[in-house]
Amino acid sequence: MVFLTRILQRAPGARKRGFVDKLRVYVRGGSGGMGLPKYNGRGGDGGHVVFVAKDDLTLKQVIDRTPNKRFIAGVGANATRRAIQGDRGPNLTVEVPTGITVLTDTKQVIANLNQPGDQAVVAKGGQGGAHWSDFLPKKGQIRSVTMELKLISDVGLVGFPNAGKSTLLKAVSSADPKIADYPFTTMRPQIGIVQYKDLRRVSLADLPGLIEGAHNNVGMGHHFLRHVERTKLLLFMVDVHGFVLSMKHPHRTAFQTVALLMKELELYKSDLVDKPAVLAINKMDMTGAGDRAEELLYKLEHFEDSVTELPKDMRPRRQVQFEDIFQISAKEKQGLNKLKDKVREILDERFDEEQNELKQQAMQRLQKEASYGKTTDRTADVI
Ligand SMILES: Nc1nc2c(ncn2[C@@H]2O[C@H](COP(=O)(O)OP(=O)(O)OP(=O)(O)O)[C@@H](O)[C@H]2O)c(=O)[nH]1
Numbered sequence: 333m334v335f336l337t338r339i340l341q342r343a344p345g346a347r348k349r350g351f352v353d354k355l356r357v358y359v360r361g362g363s364g365g366m367g368l369p370k371y372n373g374r375g376g377d378g379g380h381v382v383f384v385a386k387d388d389l390t391l392k393q394v395i396d397r398t399p400n401k402r403f404i405a406g407v408g409a410n411a412t413r414r415a416i417q418g419d420r421g422p423n424l425t426v427e428v429p430t431g432i433t434v435l436t437d438t439k440q441v442i443a444n445l446n447q448p449g450d451q452a453v454v455a456k457g458g459q460g461g462a463h464w465s466d467f468l469p470k471k472g473q474i475r476s477v478t479m480e481l482k483l484i485s486d487v488g489l490v491g492f493p494n495a496g497k498s499t500l501l502k503a504v505s506s507a508d509p510k511i512a513d514y515p516f517t518t519m520r521p522q523i524g525i526v527q528y529k530d531l532r533r534v535s536l537a538d539l540p541g542l543i544e545g546a547h548n549n550v551g552m553g554h555h556f557l558r559h560v561e562r563t564k565l566l567l568f569m570v571d572v573h574g575f576v577l578s579m580k581h582p583h584r585t586a587f588q589t590v591a592l593l594m595k596e597l598e599l600y601k602s603d604l605v606d607k608p609a610v611l612a613i614n615k616m617d618m619t620g621a622g623d624r625a626e627e628l629l630y631k632l633e634h635f636e637d638s639v640t641e642l643p644k645d646m647r648p649r650r651q652v653q654f655e656d657i658f659q660i661s662a663k664e665k666q667g668l669n670k671l672k673d674k675v676r677e678i679l680d681e682r683f684d685e686e687q688n689e690l691k692q693q694a695m696q697r698l699q700k701e702a703s704y705g706k707t708t709d710r711t712a713d714v715i
């Protein structure tokens with residue numbers, strides 16, 4: 333059987349980037365307050381900049397809240413005749429997404445914020461002036477830090493139950509997930525490693541199936557989408573014949589399942605829709621699959637019109653732009669090589685982009701330093 337590959341190309345220049353998984357910000361601890369020699373008074377210490385992990389927050393929201401990306405804590409109060417110990421400057425607490433690593437420009441890890449409520453001081457306040465410093469205060473720590481969303485794997489499998497996600501994971505990696513013909517076989521994420529001939533390894537996360545209403549906790553709920561957030565690439569998977577949960581539920585065509593998946597993603601966090609994504613149409617070995625696949629491709633190409641077959645509240649506002657669409661049989665291991673190659677191509681391309689960005693940042697820093705005629709302290713203390 334011939335497995336066609338159709339490409340719905342993104343508009344040139346309209347590459348992803350809506351999804352932010354890395355953010356560099358400026359942080360500065362507050363300066364200390366002045367001491368008061370006459371009374372041996374001590375200035376208050378400057379406040380710290382503290383990052384606190386919060387669930388359900390994205391890096392994009394952090395930018396929206398503070399577009400200038402500068403976080404500066406409060407200064408300590410000067411010592412006075414009435415208050416010979418100046419008050420401490422207030423800390424600046426910044427809410428950041430759970431699951432990030434905070435790094436210095438030299439790539440030293442300041443903190444891993446894995447659980448909601450985890451916190452870390454990312455810029456210390458300066459000491460208040462006192463007799464040991466001639467009553468002169470210290471400045472707060474100044475630096476740039478990068479927040480990186482930690483990835484659980486390179487690729488995340490997104491699909492309705494029974495689409496064949498676990499079957500695909502088993503076919504392309506050494507993982508041995510449970511496979512069965514009833515929905516919700518997979519209860520928790522499982523990661524497999526796909527190894528390429530040149531030994532490049534790509535991790536693939538098999539996630540529990542999603543269904544319409546997942547955002548309202550239907551089925552397994554959309555709790556697992558937080559893992560999707562932490563992958564570089566989404567691999568959507570659909571059963572070419574669609575899905576039906578039970579006799580009581582409506583049958584959803586392959587097109588409808590794709591649109592409903594987009595909707596669930598959007599309802600979880602709208603910027604997930606901007607992640608790089610590919611679509612695998614599975615079970616192409618079954619009879620009638622060719623016609624169904626053609627229908628799905630046609631409907632995806634005429635998305636705006638086709639989506640009207642769903643009730644209004646189930647229609648995604650924006651469409652995920654697939655970089656490529658594959659027709660495969662996970663069970664019969666057909667069409668899998670092309671899919672694997674494309675996945676790798678997208679990941680490698682993205683990796684290149686990251687490298688270029690880092691190089692550019694380094695160049696900009698060097699230029700800045702040269703224009704000041706001095707080098708800045710690039711080995712600031714790591715807390
Ligand atoms: N004919 C055919 N059957 C398939 C194919 N891929 C998977 N199946 C069958 O579809 C059923 C579901 O497969 P799974 O891999 O468990 O599906 P899943 O997407 O992981 O399902 P959940 O874990 O419930 O979300 C099993 O009976 C598989 O054997 C395929 O390419 N062709």
Ligand SMILES: [Mg+2]
Nearest residue numbers: 497498517518
């Ligand atoms: Mg499964």
